[in-house]
Amino acid sequence: MTAVILDGIVLGLQFGVLAVGLTLVYGLGGVLNLAYGQMAVVAAIAAALGMDAGLPAGAAVGVGLLVGGVFGLLLDTTLLRPVYRLRGEARVLLSLLLTLGLAFVVDGLLTWQLPLEALTLHIGGGAVEILGVPMRRGSLWASGISVAVFVSLFFFFRGTMLGRAVRSIIQDEEGARLVGIDPNRMRTLILVSSGVLAGLVAVTRSMTIPVTVTSGISITIFALIVTVVGGLGSVAGAFLAGLLLGIINSVSSFYIGTFLTLIILLSAAALTILIRPSGLLGTPE
Amino acid sequence: MLEVRDFSAGYQGNDVVHDVSFHVDKGEAVMIIGSNGAGKTTLFRAMCGLLRASSGVVLFKGHDVAGTPAQRVVRLGMGFVPAERHLFPRMTVQEHLSLGAYPKRPDPETMSIVLDLFPRLAERRRQRAGTMSGGEQQMLAVGRALMSRPRLLVLDEPTTGLAPKLAHEAYEALEVLRRQGLTLLVAEQQVPLAMAFCDRGYVLENGVIRFGGTSEELAKNPEVRRAYLGVT
Numbered sequence: 001m002t003a004v005i006l007d008g009i010v011l012g013l014q015f016g017v018l019a020v021g022l023t024l025v026y027g028l029g030g031v032l033n034l035a036y037g038q039m040a041v042v043a044a045i046a047a048a049l050g051m052d053a054g055l056p057a058g059a060a061v062g063v064g065l066l067v068g069g070v071f072g073l074l075l076d077t078t079l080l081r082p083v084y085r086l087r088g089e090a091r092v093l094l095s096l097l098l099t100l101g102l103a104f105v106v107d108g109l110l111t112w113q114l115p116l117e118a119l120t121l122h123i124g125g126g127a128v129e130i131l132g133v134p135m136r137r138g139s140l141w142a143s144g145i146s147v148a149v150f151v152s153l154f155f156f157f158r159g160t161m162l163g164r165a166v167r168s169i170i171q172d173e174e175g176a177r178l179v180g181i182d183p184n185r186m187r188t189l190i191l192v193s194s195g196v197l198a199g200l201v202a203v204t205r206s207m208t209i210p211v212t213v214t215s216g217i218s219i220t221i222f223a224l225i226v227t228v229v230g231g232l233g234s235v236a237g238a239f240l241a242g243l244l245l246g247i248i249n250s251v252s253s254f255y256i257g258t259f260l261t262l263i264i265l266l267s268a269a270a271l272t273i274l275i276r277p278s279g280l281l282g283t284p285e
Numbered sequence: 286m287l288e289v290r291d292f293s294a295g296y297q298g299n300d301v302v303h304d305v306s307f308h309v310d311k312g313e314a315v316m317i318i319g320s321n322g323a324g325k326t327t328l329f330r331a332m333c334g335l336l337r338a339s340s341g342v343v344l345f346k347g348h349d350v351a352g353t354p355a356q357r358v359v360r361l362g363m364g365f366v367p368a369e370r371h372l373f374p375r376m377t378v379q380e381h382l383s384l385g386a387y388p389k390r391p392d393p394e395t396m397s398i399v400l401d402l403f404p405r406l407a408e409r410r411r412q413r414a415g416t417m418s419g420g421e422q423q424m425l426a427v428g429r430a431l432m433s434r435p436r437l438l439v440l441d442e443p444t445t446g447l448a449p450k451l452a453h454e455a456y457e458a459l460e461v462l463r464r465q466g467l468t469l470l471v472a473e474q475q476v477p478l479a480m481a482f483c484d485r486g487y488v489l490e491n492g493v494i495r496f497g498g499t500s501e502e503l504a505k506n507p508e509v510r511r512a513y514l515g516v517t
Contacts, residue, residue: 161383161384161387161388161390164376164380164383164384165384165387165388167373167375167376168373168376168384171373171374171375171376172371172372172373172374174335174355174367174371175370175371175372175373176373176384177335177354177355177356177359178333178335178355178359178365178367178371178429178430179359179384179385179387179429179430179432179433180356180357180359180360180387180388180433181356181384181387182354182356183356
């Protein structure tokens, strides 16, 4: 049981980071990015290609994160331009349709051109014992990186001027403009960070299981479920919901079966929408 | 300081204000009075760049800022306090004030000027804006705007929703700011209060400036007396 829960925490931390990248873009720009998983996959494949070309793992990961960021930048400056001209629900809907289309295109291109490419990062060394359970070093690295991401995000949002500026736009865009904050520039910043976060999750995931060219859709779905449960636009909510769902995921795949697990996770999301539509830590509109 | 010429603006092609012209000189306090729906808010929002202007010129410190987005107008030194305040509900007083100085670090001297002006804010530095009373929120909105050290402060109905005593206090605070050399432009429905405070004023009706003059002149005008001062 301890082993299963520890596995759940390892997964949950990654779920959390994954959801942050999606939820911030939604909170700030009113954009729901369904090509989010593809961002992660493109970053992972870039890193894998880098390693094929003989780059050391660290440098290859760097290339992957860079590619993720550039993906975000391109999305912000091209496909999302017409989306930003709309407001409210029309904006969410158009963003949903355009990014879903993009997801199909990216998936198609990848399975056509690089069907066998996948990112696997082997972290060497034997198992480390935690609470009497032997844990793979890859899992520990993945968790350590995820926790570090959360700590830095927390510091960024609470302690820096730029982080406060981002929060201010989520809370009142007009008020933010009145203190001299440019919402367009902040949106670009957040989309780039979202791409980097997606890439980072792909990297940490590949330390335990390979990330393949077809992983995109499942990454998007997990990110959506965690985001819904945690509350749109809430970093702390993403963290909490990630952990919770990660543990639920491990426990149910161990005791019930993998097939039913996705249904259980989706039910958790559905239940949240019914009982607490703004999510665990989201604020009602 | 500010000169507005033949300025028109509105929503989606329907102008609400038409060919408005007025000016505010350095050190002055000027009011725009008018009833609900006269176009005061539209005029201010367009002037400050929150709303697209359809035509005309807004000369501020010699630059034409008509059509410039609000985030840039603010940095040129025109602070705007909207009637709905647009605070950040889940941020503390302290966070509002430091964001007011964005992109710079908050200047301690300006911070102490603001906190001296509104001691209530000093007592509540850690309180979130969403949990504060209307009067405190108004103080915070003004305080936030002051943190960028504006040359001109534009206030849209600063007394909306305030009890008469608080409305008085709001104008007392503005009086302090004015003595410190700040130029002020105020839109107001509570005309007697604004009239006692401002040097000059303009009457806006149906999106058009009907007339302007010193506060004394306006106070003597029979139409103003009937429509805004409740004298028959």
